[in-house]
Amino acid sequence: MSLQDPVNLGHGANRDFLLHSMLKEVNLGLRFCDIMRAGGAPPDVYATGERRAQLAVQSAEEYMWKLRIAHPDFNQLTSLVERLRFELKRLAGKQDEGR
Numbered sequence: 001m002s003l004q005d006p007v008n009l010g011h012g013a014n015r016d017f018l019l020h021s022m023l024k025e026v027n028l029g030l031r032f033c034d035i036m037r038a039g040g041a042p043p044d045v046y047a048t049g050e051r052r053a054q055l056a057v058q059s060a061e062e063y064m065w066k067l068r069i070a071h072p073d074f075n076q077l078t079s080l081v082e083r084l085r086f087e088l089k090r091l092a093g094k095q096d097e098g099r
Contacts, residue, residue, distance in 0.1 A: 013065050019077070022060045026080045029053030033087035037094075051090070057084055 001029065033050030035041050041049065060081045 015069060018063055018067060019069055019073055022056075022063060022088070023080065024079060025052075025056040026077070026084050027059055029056035029084045030080070030087060033091060036091055037087075050088070053084060057081055057088070063096055 029052060032053050037051050049070050060077060064077050064081070069077075
């Protein structure tokens with residue numbers, strides 16, 4: 001098996017791993033938003049944090065529909081993704097005000 005091989009999403013352990021990875025990435029994106037909102041981050045950290053948060057939203061949205069996960073887990077992931085999307089929009093608005 002190589003890194004290029006597709007992940008077998010039908011296998012329960014793979015689904016659990018991907019779900020937990022997505023939840024961690026989205027939570028990390030939310031933490032980046034907290035740091036950026038606090039205003040103490042240098043511009044390079046801000047740019048990296050924003051990019052990572054956007055990637056977390058994109059990957060979660062891509063895989064949440066491919067994984068067959070329980071409704072409570074799906075609802076949790078959906079809720080966190082929506083919150084992260086909201087935080088990113090809020091930060092973008094704050095950035096526009098600063099210009």
